[in-house]
Amino acid sequence: MPLVVIGAGPAGLSAAIEAAKAGVKVLVIDENSKPGGQLFKQIHKFFGSKEHKAGTRGFDIGTLLLEETKRLGIEVWLNAEVCGIDKNKNIWIVRSGKESVNIEAGAIVLASGATENAISFDGWTLPGVMSAGAAQTMINVHRVLPGKKIVMLGSGNVGVIVSYQLLQAGAEVMAIVEAAPALGGYGVHTAKVCRAGVPFYTSHTISRAIGKSSVEAVETVQLDKTWKPVPGTEKLLDADTICLATGLTPLVELAWTAGCKFCYIPELGGHIPIHDAYMETTIEKVFVAGDISGVEEASTAMEEGQLAGINAAAALGYYDKEGKDRLSEVVWDKLDSLRCGAFGEKRKLAKERIIAAAKELVV
Amino acid sequence: MKNCLKKIGCPSIEELKNSPAFPKKEDYLKGPIAVIECVEEIPCNPCETSCAKGAISVGKPITNLPYIDFEKCSGCGICVAACPGLAIYVKDYCYSEDEALITFPYEYLPLPKVGDTVAAAGRNGQEICQGKIVKVFQSKVGNKTVLISMVYSKQFFDEVVTMKRLKMNA
Numbered sequence: 001m002p003l004v005v006i007g008a009g010p011a012g013l014s015a016a017i018e019a020a021k022a023g024v025k026v027l028v029i030d031e032n033s034k035p036g037g038q039l040f041k042q043i044h045k046f047f048g049s050k051e052h053k054a055g056t057r058g059f060d061i062g063t064l065l066l067e068e069t070k071r072l073g074i075e076v077w078l079n080a081e082v083c084g085i086d087k088n089k090n091i092w093i094v095r096s097g098k099e100s101v102n103i104e105a106g107a108i109v110l111a112s113g114a115t116e117n118a119i120s121f122d123g124w125t126l127p128g129v130m131s132a133g134a135a136q137t138m139i140n141v142h143r144v145l146p147g148k149k150i151v152m153l154g155s156g157n158v159g160v161i162v163s164y165q166l167l168q169a170g171a172e173v174m175a176i177v178e179a180a181p182a183l184g185g186y187g188v189h190t191a192k193v194c195r196a197g198v199p200f201y202t203s204h205t206i207s208r209a210i211g212k213s214s215v216e217a218v219e220t221v222q223l224d225k226t227w228k229p230v231p232g233t234e235k236l237l238d239a240d241t242i243c244l245a246t247g248l249t250p251l252v253e254l255a256w257t258a259g260c261k262f263c264y265i266p267e268l269g270g271h272i273p274i275h276d277a278y279m280e281t282t283i284e285k286v287f288v289a290g291d292i293s294g295v296e297e298a299s300t301a302m303e304e305g306q307l308a309g310i311n312a313a314a315a316l317g318y319y320d321k322e323g324k325d326r327l328s329e330v331v332w333d334k335l336d337s338l339r340c341g342a343f344g345e346k347r348k349l350a351k352e353r354i355i356a357a358a359k360e361l362v363v
Numbered sequence: 364m365k366n367c368l369k370k371i372g373c374p375s376i377e378e379l380k381n382s383p384a385f386p387k388k389e390d391y392l393k394g395p396i397a398v399i400e401c402v403e404e405i406p407c408n409p410c411e412t413s414c415a416k417g418a419i420s421v422g423k424p425i426t427n428l429p430y431i432d433f434e435k436c437s438g439c440g441i442c443v444a445a446c447p448g449l450a451i452y453v454k455d456y457c458y459s460e461d462e463a464l465i466t467f468p469y470e471y472l473p474l475p476k477v478g479d480t481v482a483a484a485g486r487n488g489q490e491i492c493q494g495k496i497v498k499v500f501q502s503k504v505g506n507k508t509v510l511i512s513m514v515y516s517k518q519f520f521d522e523v524v525t526m527k528r529l530k531m532n533a
Contacts, residue, residue: 197488
């Protein structure tokens with residue numbers, strides 16, 4: 001198979017589409033039963049500009065990508081787990097938990113995404129404690145309300161967006177608790193839940209989940225400047241559900257097994273496969289895109305996917321240097337416009353450190 | 364309060380007044396105008412591209428804060444429907460002698476009905492006064508974001524930005 005894309009989320013589908021447009025035969029593999037990654041859970045409108053599909057809701061973007069995938073005749077294997085990749089780009093896949101398959105790929109795009117972080121506290125194993133992403137899947141995909149009174153831990157965009165969607169689904173959000181002294185998410189998101197009456201507690205964390213067989217109350221505690229709990233500041237909140245929106249970690253196992261070299265970039269989620277500006281890792285013709293290359297958001301994941309798709313096609317001989325640079329330039333500009341301002345600048349600098357690490361290795 | 368947005372979650376009047384799009388008192392004297400509560404540089408510009416009058420400018424980079432030319436703004440509300448952050452509403456100070464009109468974005472069910480009396484609410488969700496619903500508008504450009512027009516007492520002109528959510532199955 002000339003190109004295998006692992007992961008059918010926004011980055012993987014965008015990579016597959018760009019490569020297929022260049023004429024490359026592409027296979028997309030995903031372990032889930034449906035393609036689209038997290039896009040079909042995103043019922044809010046995306047930011048950006050027209051080129052980034054701003055104002056379009058996430059699930060509509062998912063539908064557009066799937067239509068394009070179909071139109072280009074891209075093959076998609078679902079319920080297919082990639083269990084390993086060797087240095088010769090041999091991919092070991094288990095299909096539907098039954099059949100073991102080996103495929104030799106000319107080039108690979110790893111777009112495996114990220115996994116949610118959890119933090120532990122007394123009572124965190126009680127039913128009713130879940131990740132924010134799990135709650136989002138329940139309300140927006142399965143249409144089940146996980147609880148009626150929610151406490152959200154973490155005020156980044158995931159925490160505030162999922163809080164808003166829980167309100168839309170009919171739950172009450174009792175509080176959004178943030179350990180840092182300032183809120184993390186976009187101000188327009190926090191303002192939206194604030195005017196719905198949701199209180200924010202900065203410099204606070206959850207110290208305990210209380211309940212016999214499930215969450216019945218939540219104890220919060222204030223944190224001092226060194227992030228240590230201040231005794232005597234414990235407060236009880238009436239709640240039946242705790243959602244954890246405490247960051248994401250890139251899913252990089254396949255890049256390790258393939259032999260990619262790594263760097264450690266905490267701002268982007270931890271260990272990241274080193275890659276150059278064309279998204280190519282330290283293994284020739286193995287590319288990365290989306291959260292595996294540093295946790296950002298769906299808009300940047302789609303752009304990075306396009307970049308990986310264009311350059312995987314070039315690596316297979318479908319574009320010459322001039323052609324791939326011309327097309328890459330367009331995507332770099334779109335990425336730059338998403339990576340500026342107070343929020344984007346930090347990510348842009350962190351991405352530049354990854355690319356600098358790649359240059360160092362070449363020298 | 365200086366850091367209201369990053370502490371409480373909503374911008375203070377002071378933070379809003381420091382942003383380039385927030386109207387001054389005299390801007391309200393010409394009739395309905397768009398009020399943009401976008402005080403943080405995020406990569407986003409549908410307000411600019413949606414405005415047929417060219418009243419809103421963001422420019423490049425798209426993280427610039429929006430600016431409105433109130434000479435050009437007619438208060439049509441298309442930007443209210445287009446803003447992904449639900450951070451724009453239209454306010455009309457000249458609606459009547461003692462009443463103002465606000466048109467704000469709303470994404471909760473159930474929807475209010477024309478003629479309903481609802482609780483008009485402020486930036487941190489507190490009830491401020493009564494409001495009367497005069498229009499409930501769904502459009503293609505809104506893409507499922509509904510525009511609600513509500514009349515309320517001019518006395519609370521600045522404070523009111525939305526209505527309290529209606530209870531489900533109420």
